[in-house]
Amino acid sequence: MARSKNRMSNEINAGSMADIAFLLLIFFLVTTTIASDKGILNFLPPKQDPNVPPPDIQKNERNIFNVLINANNDLLVEGEYRRKAEGLDEEFKAFILNFGAPDEEAAALFNSLPAELKAEAQKRSNSSDHPGEAVISIKTNRGTSYAVFLEVFDLAKKAYFEIYGKRVGLSAEEYRALTGDDEASKALQDKGKEGIPMAISIAEPDKIGGN
């Protein structure tokens, strides 16, 4: 009996270790937030010089896919009224990959696309000439809700990412997850983008329904 007591006193009592760790754990739980640095990337156009008039860009109407969102959050897509943004991504895709009047370079691009994307080309005369020319334009009012704008912008990005992904044999999610840090993922990224620039234009909102 005496011997076993002696042995106990030789060990450090680690029973309160769990309590100490718990205390630290609770401290960190309370004082921290999980970092969420996710979002939708956008590059703003450069600052406009007031002395230089904005460049007059001559672009065929068919090469611009117009989406207007008014202060009531209704949409006007290519002159057509609608309530919801759902399904716009498919229309964006059809517009980008229309290949209505491809020049030589664009014809080469078309031939390099996988069959799945070739099948998307409708070659309509009233839609975009080729992906290099196609621009998606999103215009809002000052009173438009940010959530609706972001939804449309999100769908436009989705259309592009799906095209890029399909070109390199990935899903849109996998393509988005490419970091471009190492050679292999950079090469995949560039291969997806090549010849199909992400052209999403966000027009300055006009002064309706806001302040």
Add this chain to the structure above:
Amino acid sequence: MAKFKKERKGQEQINTSALPDIIFMLLFFFMVTTVLREQDILVEQKIPQSTQLQKLQNKTLISYIFIGKPKNTGLYGSEPRVQANDVLIGTGEIVQWVNQERDKLAEADRGSITISMKVDKDVKMGPISDVQTELRNADARKVLYASIGKIYED
């Protein structure tokens, strides 16, 4: 058989010596996955959902700007306001703020500063466009619309 019986008698309590290790593991998980809360958010933040999220690699390049209705409407009014660092600022001060943030970065990184716009769902496009115009003036053109993953309801 006699040996076996003896062992069972000794193990009447559950062995808790591994408990600290488990707790420490949890502790380290939380320490690694979280960042210390740096500032109080003075505006409402209901971040919108979207699907095409991208993650930024270099977190040091990000500066945060918060836009939303002030939480303390008695003091700041109910119109959407812009918060940078700890204070609510007017749109005119954004250029100065961006320059301050840029000065904090290493010289080589100053061109690639990214502004993460954490905008409340209920804000209208007007104030956002004003902020973006100021960001263009400050030549901080890389913008991240902070957003969380969409949860589908079927």
